[in-house]
Amino acid sequence: MPIESCCLIDLPKISDPRGNLTFIEGGRHVEFDVRRVYYLYDVPGGAVRGGHGHKQLHQLIIALSGSFDVVLDDGTAKTRFHLNQPNRGLYICPMIWRELDTFSSGSVCLVLASEVYDESDYYRDYDRFQLAADAERLRMTRQK
Numbered sequence: 394m395p396i397e398s399c400c401l402i403d404l405p406k407i408s409d410p411r412g413n414l415t416f417i418e419g420g421r422h423v424e425f426d427v428r429r430v431y432y433l434y435d436v437p438g439g440a441v442r443g444g445h446g447h448k449q450l451h452q453l454i455i456a457l458s459g460s461f462d463v464v465l466d467d468g469t470a471k472t473r474f475h476l477n478q479p480n481r482g483l484y485i486c487p488m489i490w491r492e493l494d495t496f497s498s499g500s501v502c503l504v505l506a507s508e509v510y511d512e513s514d515y516y517r518d519y520d521r522f523q524l525a526a527d528a529e530r531l532r533m534t535r536q537k
């Protein structure tokens with residue numbers, strides 16, 4: 394899918410003197426049903442995570458604490474997003490290569506995913522991902 398299908402999503406923030414509260418509801422803030430949640434933490438300075446694409450998976454990535462960058466690549470275009478707010482998520486559609494870098498010390502990356510973990514859904518080789526993305530783009534163009 395084109396990179397334009399990925400977007401930042403503002404999440405509700407309920408502030409009161411006891412602190413802030415943010416919630417995420419399936420079907421409202423994310424269109425997919427959430428079947429898995431995982432998080433990255435204790436990421437050493439300079440580490441790069443991700444470095445793969447997914448065939449079917451939808452995800453929402455949130456910087457729960459601290460900050461990091463997410464570089465998205467649909468096989469032709471690349472966009473870098475800086476995530477640093479716990480009430481803002483980055484929606485990533487299927488067929489997008491992603492890399493996460495520039496993690497600040499103590500940052501926590503929360504990921505909501507539409508499916509349970511399935512290694513067969515991954516592209517871990519960029520050239521194979523790009524071939525599949527090209528084929529998908531051609532198929533979509535022919536459908537129009």
Ligand code: TYD
Nearest residue numbers: 429430431433441442443444445509510511
């Ligand atoms: P990986 O997806 O490569 O992490 P990243 O997105 O940071 O590149 O996963 C790292 C390892 O963790 C790999 O061996 C698969 C395993 N893993 C699970 O078992 N379950 C999960 O939900 C995830 C995301 C990864």
